[in-house]
Amino acid sequence: MTDLTGRIALVTGASRGIGEASARALAAQGARVIVTDLAAPEALADEIGGLARAHDVTDEQSWIDTMAFARDTAGGLDILVNNAGLFLAKPLTETTLEDWRRLHSVNVEGVFLGCKHAVPLLAERANLWTGGTSIINLSSVAGLVGSPLVSCYNASKGAVRLFTKGVAVELAASRIRCNSIHPGIIETDMGRDLVSQFAAATGTGENDTRAAFSDRHPLGHFGVPQNIADAVTFLASDRAAFMTGSELVVDGGFTAS
Ligand SMILES: NC(=O)c1ccc[n+]([C@@H]2O[C@H](COP(=O)([O-])OP(=O)(O)OC[C@H]3O[C@@H](n4cnc5c(N)ncnc54)[C@H](O)[C@@H]3O)[C@@H](O)[C@H]2O)c1
Structure with missing residues (x-):
């Protein structure tokens, strides 16, 4: 069991894709979930009995306000899922400094700000649970191995x-x-966009690009958001009480081959 009854979680970029699936899975395990995105995911919050907030992860004041909301409205924080992210496939020599900064502002600065501002709240409730409180950061197989066009x-x-x-x-x-x-x-939208961006950058058709990327996964297909949501609920729970600083790879064998 990954029972999360009594815990308060926050998922960024929760309007769709992996963030939405993670928020649903955390709520299904009993957590009260604050779902945030550039526009507040109100319908999702209503469905899962959670709370919604508009939140730009690149904006430090937005993090300060969101943490105050978590403390005042939800009662604190036990689980932070830094999920919001952007993707870009472009040849290195065509990548602008603006592209680099835009990607890093969401993927890196957003995660830094989230951890920094959540820690005081997470520390307050860490003694309530066997496994303490939990931060889960969405990296990628692309954080482990390089690929053309995605440096x-x-x-x-x-x-x-x-x-x-x-x-x-x-x-x-x-x-x-x-x-x-x-x-x-x-x-997800990002996974489909990845195929489109590679197809456009290489001049290969979308179907052939998709087939080639499927073949890169020894299990023979892409994953679904629930595969990642299962990893999120596990890391959030006391079942992962002895895991910290680890890399949980959920990739159909992509990096094993
Ligand atoms: N889909 C994949 O193939 C894949 C693979 C590896 C890692 N990831 C990572 O998983 C995470 C989720 O990916 P996904 O596929 O669900 O992506 P997605 O594009 O479907 O959803 C990303 C969400 O992040 C939100 N977002 C973007 N910028 C934001 C900002 N500044 N502030 C707040 N929210 C913002 C978007 O509005 C969107 O709802 C990302 O960090 C991504 O890099 C995805």
């Missing part, structure tokens, strides 16, 4: 991987665990 995304997800380890070690004594998840390609 900028590789850099941002690699930063999340090692930032997670630094946070884990610094906060272990406070009983706050911090782990990263490394999905292979997942059937």
Whole structure:
């Protein structure tokens, strides 16, 4: 069981895809979930009995206000899922400094700000649970291995991987665990956009591009958001009480081959 009854969770980028599936899964395990995105995911919050907030993860004041909301309205925070992210496939020599900064502002700065501002709340409730409180950062297989056209995304997800380890070690004594998840390609808007961007950049048809990427996963297909939501609920729960600073790879064998 990954029973999360009594816990308060916050998921960023929760309007769709992996964030939405994670919010639903955390709520199904009994957590009260604050779902945030650029526009507040009100309908999702209503469906899962949670709370919705408009929240831009690149904006420090937005994090300060969201943490005040978690404290005042939900009663604190036990689980933070830093999920919001952007993808970009572009040849290195065509990648602008603006592209690099935009990607890093969401994928890296958003995760830094989230961890920084959540820690005081997570520390307050860490002694309530066997496994302490939990931060889960969405990295990627692209944070473990390089691929053509995604050096900028590789850099941002690699930063999340090692930032997670630094946070884990610094906060272990406070009983706050911090782990990263490394999905292979997942059937979401971003996963579909990845196929389109590669097809456009290489001049290959979308069907052939999709088939080639499916073949990169030894299990033979892309993952679904629920595969990652299962990893999120596990890391959030006391079943992962002895896991911190780890990389949970959920990739159909992508990085094993
Ligand atoms: N889908 C994949 O193949 C895949 C693979 C590996 C890792 N990931 C990672 O998983 C996470 C979720 O991916 P997804 O496929 O669900 O993506 P998605 O594009 O379907 O959803 C991302 C969500 O993040 C939100 N977002 C973007 N910028 C934001 C900002 N500044 N502030 C708040 N919210 C913002 C978007 O509005 C959107 O709802 C991302 O970090 C992504 O990099 C995805």
